[in-house]
Amino acid sequence: MRSSSLISVTPLLPVALLALVVLGALVARLGGLGHGRAVVTACLRAALQLGAVSAVIATVVALPPAVAGFVLLMYGVATFTAGRRIARNRGWWWAGVPIAIGTGPVLALLLACGVISTQGIVIIPVAGILLGGCLTATTLAGRRAVDELVQRRGEVEAALALGFRPRDAALEICRPAAAQALVPALDQTRTVGLVTLPGAFVGMLLGGASPIEAGIVQLVVLVALLAAEAVATVVTIELAVRGHLDGGSPG
Known part of the structure; x- marks a missing residue:
């Protein structure tokens, strides 16, 4: 076998x-x-x-239009998956905004700098990693923000009574909890090589790369993923406080 x-x-x-x-x-x-x-x-x-x-x-993998279509398909599935978790109304598609803003610029930067190849066999897995990370960050941040704004609505109203603008009042309540969405990515980056050897590193080694080459690839993946998830988290919180997700700003 x-x-x-x-x-x-x-x-x-x-x-x-x-x-x-x-x-x-x-x-x-x-x-x-x-x-x-x-x-x-x-x-x-x-x-x-x-x-x-x-x-x-x-x-x-050998057809650029097909590669682009496959990446868009992954993006659509990520949007739908995150959207149904954080927006139980027709606004589920708003989840696609943080995922796109988190993934798009990071992927474009890696391509523009020549850090990753333009071949489909490279773009598809890298895009998938970034989309998956932004999906997780958007879901966690969105759910925490929505829950906080619903459960602590009285505190939001109290902040409004003190003269806070609706957006600022909502941010004061939900941002600390929603920011916890970055903890998994931070922990993964901090402990890489000490607790776990992530997939990209192991895959490179199995493919015949040297440990140094595998380490560089894994570093690029982790840093890019952390940047993308940070952007996705911030955008998700902004959408929540502006009322685009369930439980948004009272203003």
Whole structure:
């Protein structure tokens, strides 16, 4: 059977995967987390989607229009996923704003400086990493901002009574909590090499790159990701306090 130095593809691989899915679902159910079925469906979707994506990428990487279309598809899915988490009304598409503003300039800078290649096989995974990071940051920041503005509406109104403008009053209440959306990216960057070896680093090593080359690639990915997520978080908070997301500014 074909294998790599990290994962061996053996006849027992499906058995191991099935056992892990069952374990995750049982723990979630018996532990009262309420996500037993979601664990199963998420794993099934991951298997189907990765299979389909692998086939599609193999086809589109050599065609620039197809690469652009695939990146736009990823962006659309990220927007919809974040939007339904933070805006339960028709304004879900606002989630696409922080994701685009966070991902677009960072990706453009990397391309303009020649840091990454213009080949589709490079652009697609880098764009996917940035979009995924901005999706997470937007979702976390949006949900925290919305929850704070709803639960602490009385404090917002008190700030308004003291003479604060609606935007400033809302910012005072929701920004500290929403800013926690950056904590995962900060922790990942701070502890890289000490706690974990992220995917880009491991992938480069498995591909035959030297540890130095792998380290440089991983550094670029982490710094770019942190910058993109910082932008996405700030924009998401701004949208929340302006009332574009559920629970926005009372003004």
